[in-house]
Amino acid sequence: MPASNFSLWWEALRVPRKAWLFQGGHVDPFDLRRADYVSTVERWFDRWLRGADNGVDREPAVKIEHAPDQWSEEATWPAPSARPVTWWPRPGGLGPAPVRDPAQATFQDDPDLSRFDWAKEGPSEHRLLFASEPLTSAARLSGTSRVTVRVMSSTPVARLGVAVVDYGPATIRDYVDITKPGGIRNLTTSSCWGQSGPADSACYLDTETATTSVEHEIVATGWADLGHHATLRRGVPLEPDRFYTMTFELSPMDHIVSEGHRLGLVIGGTDWWEFLEPGQRPRLTVDLTRTSLTLPTAR
CATH class of the missing domain: 2.60.120.260 (Galactose-binding domain-like)
Incomplete structure (x- = not known):
């Protein structure tokens, strides 16, 4: 979502929350750090929908990419010292x-x-x-x-x-070049995450960082x-x-x-x-x- 909308939504939330802030434009974290993102989402749903005490709510709430593929974890956002x-x-x-x-x-x-x-x-x-x-x-x-x-x-x-x-x-x-939307490039290989249905494939093209x-x-x-x-x-x-x-x-x-x-x-x-x-x-x-x-x- 646009950064301005995100910040208003983030500040208004008064419930447990997590965010991924990254350089890509109009892409999902799924296409940046696929395994890590899927694991985070699954553990988050296990915690809040199934009541599993897996510790995901006690981990840093924000992951930030300041340079391509260089991530840091923060307790909150914006930086408290700002x-x-x-x-x-x-x-x-x-x-x-x-x-x-x-x-x-x-x-x-x-x-x-x-x-x-x-x-x-x-x-x-x-x-x-x-x-x-x-x-x-x-x-x-x-x-x-x-x-x-x-x-x-x-x-x-x-x-x-x-x-x-x-x-x-x-x-x-490279989020400016429209041929590489969001700073990623699709590869010819694919990987599957979950089960496919009659109208929905669980397999996606793999990606790499475009800089x-x-x-x-x-x-x-x-x-x-x-x-x-x-x-x-x-x-x-x-x-x-x-x-x-x-x-x-x-x-x-x-x-x-x-x-x-x-x-x-x-x-x-x-x-x-x-x-x-x-x-x-x-x-x-x-x-x-x-x-x-x-x-x-x-x-």
Whole structure:
């Protein structure tokens, strides 16, 4: 399920629970660690449907994949040590303190571009990109981040798209390539799990991990309609030459930014996948002194 939906559901549960958090997209843990996943599910049902005291409820509740096939077990999620750490954009970068002198940056919305286009380094008039200095030590981001943007639009309707990017070389599950959905590759062999029925086969193609090398990775995203800056219940037309402040959450994550990598904040307009585009393509001006990114950072 989408990460935002998962986090709300996870927080609302007040019963014994287990979760698998991994890099793959739109796949089941069954296709990542088949034997381990099947054993976990069977023991879970034995415990809560049959009353078997097999200890599964006393084991770590969360399994997390931070790199392909590299898993850790956690008692809960997000990491209990995670604390909000705020970053501020500034001309030429992203820093741990706000800029003191007035500073603004402007870009032209282009709904034909996606957040993957925005994240590419280099000059662009269609988004803003602010990157930190290389980190002197690794940082674990665990939980839900939040962004506050103070922005002015040239049109009565405007949309905002924000991405948190890890800039640095890495090997990840290839969840972007549609020919390898979810970062797995089907093999020609198969294995059977349980009994087949007349309309349901218990045999599945075996899989292997599909990876790719990247120079940056988007780790959290979020979108907002600026007309809803005051309330999500009702949107209002934007006035020209007026700044609006909007705070919204980004998709939850559990990601380790390696030492030497840089954190990036990308601010764009309408992401290409959105079904509704502004009637006009706005020019957006961001007040950097009132814009910030807060990341849940674990010690």
